Amino acid sequence: MPDPVLYLQAMGFAAFASAMLVFIVVGAVHPDTLKWMNVASVLAIGLGLVVGYVVLAFRLTWPPANGLDRLLLVIVPATLVLELIVSCWSEPRRIAWLMRFFLAAAIPRILLHGSVHLDGFHGEAQLLLKTVAELIACSVLLAGTWRMLTWLSERSGGCSIPLALALTIQCAGLTIMMAGYIKGGAATFPLTATLVATTLATSLAVKHSSITATIGIGIGMVELFGILFIGRFFGRISTGFALTMLVTPLLCWVSELPTLRYRKPWLVGAVRLLLVAIPLVVALVLAKQDFDRAMTPLLGQLITG
Amino acid sequence: MSMRRNFFDLARAAVVGTILCAAGQLGYAADEYAYDLVHSSVSFKARHLDISWIHGRFNEVDGKFSLDRENPSKSTFELTIKADSVDTANKARDEHLRQPDYFDTKQFPTIEFKSTSTKVIEGGYEVTGDFTMHGKTKKVTLVLKGGKEHLFKDVKRVAFSTELSLKRSDFGFDKNAIGPIGDEAIILIDCEGMRK
Secondary structure, eight states: OOOHHHHHHHHHHHHHHHHHHHHHHHHHSOTTOHHHHHHHHHHHHHHHHHHHHHHTTOOOOSSOOSHHHHIIIIIHHHHHHHHHHHHHSOOOHHHHHHHHHHHHHHHHHHHTTTSGGGGGGGSOHHHHHHHHHHHHHHHHHHHHHHHHHHHHHHHHOOSHHHHHHHHHHHHHHHHHHHTTOHHHHHTHHHHHHHHHHHHHHHHHHOSOHHHHHHHHHHHHHHHHHHHHHHHHHTSSOOHHHHHHHHHGGGGGGGGGSHHHHTSOHHHHHHHHHHHHHHHHHHHHHHHHHHHHHHHGGGGTOOOOO | OHHHHHHHHHHHHHHHHHHHHHHHHHHHHEEEEEEOGGGOEEEEEEEETTTEEEEEEESOEEEEEEEESSSGGGOEEEEEEEGGGEEOSOHHHHHHHHSTTTTOTTTOOEEEEEEEEEEEETTEEEEEEEEEETTEEEEEEEEEEEEEEEEETTEEEEEEEEEEEEEGGGGTOOGGGTTTEEEEEEEEEEEEEEEO
């Protein structure tokens, strides 16, 4: 059963651990060393997630048995390692993006491993084609959204983009939970808390927040995609719902309109968060209505009228 | 020369004949039965709030068994249940049970039992085998009651009944998601087989 107090505790501990790690690195290493700040961001997110899931008493199995296990034990660590490599190694940006696209291409296949959704690989040619097309479409969606948000961050920077991603991840989690997949929804609480804490801590600690925001965007985007993908393919959320939530952070691009672009950074950030929040609130209201309709009888409440 | 050849032909025929007879005997010894979905059921019950029982069933089940009356230890039993066919007479609850917090039917589409050893007991058989649910396999022992044969419209039928109690947490179900529905579930299997 959902336990809001436990979720809040997990968020608090995860956020505290992430923020502390960033501040310790800032204290120990020269703050201008951006490479070290990026490393600290990656480690802070990793540490925050571990702390959060320990507090939640999350039971994950190795080898991973289901989609959520694969997301938290394979995909999120792989993304963290990838971002760590990219931030430590001053290679051409194209190679970094090639590695990210490769990861984006592998993620849907990894998440569906061993499930009935891959039965197409052992069936008729038409079914195989449909399965491959679905996997490619999902990978393109992830890679496209990831690239677009990173591009926006490189153009105008700020911490509002990872914060908008964190907001979307949390709303996606609540929607999945209301659709009946409690553990899937609960997994998003540490994800959100670490992303917010790391983003805010790095913004406070250094002035070069645009570079650290890129890392937050990468990890946040993979987490958002992963949780929506699991909710769609293993849970009960609809394709329309999942797609809407996945592309919602792209509304941050509205701030690039000439009337907004040269405004004060806090105003641009606030507009971005507001724009992203509006469709998310609508999605949550719809999810709540669906929950009331489907789940009320199961929760033992009498239906009257 | 011709007499010797005749003798060898005779001996060869005798050997082949004996082998064929033996094979025929073996073939008759074990009867193969297919699971009759119309006259069988796999149902379950679990505690709600530890005060009442929730009942449900699986509508899509397949299986087969072979009975060797002369050498019962050679009898085998197999059952495959489609987890997606869970039915508790409440659509919303069934949808909920199919999700990853419970059966995770997209990841683990079937619940299976495959026997590994069989022995005769009074009134039936004691069958030990691998029970796979939610991706976890455990050894379980079923006490199958019944086994009486009945000829109906020229088709031989045999039926068994059994009850199995198990803890969901032993099969990888998340303890945190167990909630008001108890950890222990009782599975009731009534299986009628038609001879192939």
